[in-house]
Amino acid sequence: RPSAQWMASYQVASFRQMGRANSQDLSNMLWALASLGVSPEPAWLQQLLQEVTRRQIQKQLLPQHMANLGWALAKLGHRPDRDWVSRYQDDVCAALPDMKPQELANVLWSLAVLNCKPQRGFIGSCLSAMAERLDSFKANEVAVALWAVARLRGQPDLRLMAAALQHCFTQARQLSPKGLSMLMWSVSNMSTPPPKAWIVKLLVATQVRMAGFSAQELSMLAVSLARLEYRPPDTWLDCFTAAAAARMSNFEAQGLANTLWALATLHYTPSEEWMNAFDSQLQQHLASFTPAHTAMTMWAISRLEWLPEQPLWQQLQERAELHTASYCSRSIRMMQRAIRVLDRVEAEDDEQ
Numbered sequence: 001r002p003s004a005q006w007m008a009s010y011q012v013a014s015f016r017q018m019g020r021a022n023s024q025d026l027s028n029m030l031w032a033l034a035s036l037g038v039s040p041e042p043a044w045l046q047q048l049l050q051e052v053t054r055r056q057i058q059k060q061l062l063p064q065h066m067a068n069l070g071w072a073l074a075k076l077g078h079r080p081d082r083d084w085v086s087r088y089q090d091d092v093c094a095a096l097p098d099m100k101p102q103e104l105a106n107v108l109w110s111l112a113v114l115n116c117k118p119q120r121g122f123i124g125s126c127l128s129a130m131a132e133r134l135d136s137f138k139a140n141e142v143a144v145a146l147w148a149v150a151r152l153r154g155q156p157d158l159r160l161m162a163a164a165l166q167h168c169f170t171q172a173r174q175l176s177p178k179g180l181s182m183l184m185w186s187v188s189n190m191s192t193p194p195p196k197a198w199i200v201k202l203l204v205a206t207q208v209r210m211a212g213f214s215a216q217e218l219s220m221l222a223v224s225l226a227r228l229e230y231r232p233p234d235t236w237l238d239c240f241t242a243a244a245a246a247r248m249s250n251f252e253a254q255g256l257a258n259t260l261w262a263l264a265t266l267h268y269t270p271s272e273e274w275m276n277a278f279d280s281q282l283q284q285h286l287a288s289f290t291p292a293h294t295a296m297t298m299w300a301i302s303r304l305e306w307l308p309e310q311p312l313w314q315q316l317q318e319r320a321e322l323h324t325a326s327y328c329s330r331s332i333r334m335m336q337r338a339i340r341v342l343d344r345v346e347a348e349d350d351e352q
Contacts, residue, residue: 031072045076068106070111105142112148177206181217203236211243211246225266256282290323305342
């Protein structure tokens, strides 16, 4: 990665040349900065998007340019204004017949990450294009596309979903841990529950690669199973908690809350050693817990009848009281139940 001084000089020089850059140059410039993890100056980014708009009007954007622009904007966490996003989606729809599988997956992924509202018919058009040439998609590209559609609140029909999953099953060895977790999450968000045979096949594929899952991907797996109300065999859950223990230091607030909530929902009690490691990580991230994280965690530890060390349990209750006005009625009930259950557990421990 170049020095900050070099990058500043680059932005000054490229800013002056934008008017003469073609659409590929513009998409490459933004893609390069995003790949380097460099956030451009606001004026630079605004000028680039304006130049892209000119190329959009002139119908100069190619599918690769659209995919690279979307990917870069998502990596940089910059959501353009509504008009720009609307034109972008129009261009994507027009280019669908010529769009490669990876380009389509990247476009959908970028819109989902940026939480852009899809226009009417946009998701349907993308899914139709995907269905027409499903055999040309790699398994991970299918997983990314389905995850994005689920995030954008789209609903593939059961026939397409069945074909997509079957396509992934035949290429199971090619699925990365990220692809598997995305696929499981998309299945858990279907309006119609999938056949259990699908879930079983996904579980087999995940168990083989469990050691390679990141903390975030493990959390996605657990939450997906809890939403599906499907409890895997203990051997799978033991494998899962072993992988989570190895990644425990990488879990952040949301992952901690979601994972424990999921395990409690699935009626699985981790070992005392695992719970102690969880408590240690919880202690480090408690200050960044949202009201939802707090409610989920308190409910989960009460469901597991696990009483944290007194200082941590006290801090959890104080965290809950800090945001009392922010809780919905369901969260309040979850925390009240937790306090009742754990007060009883504490009393029983004192009697022994």
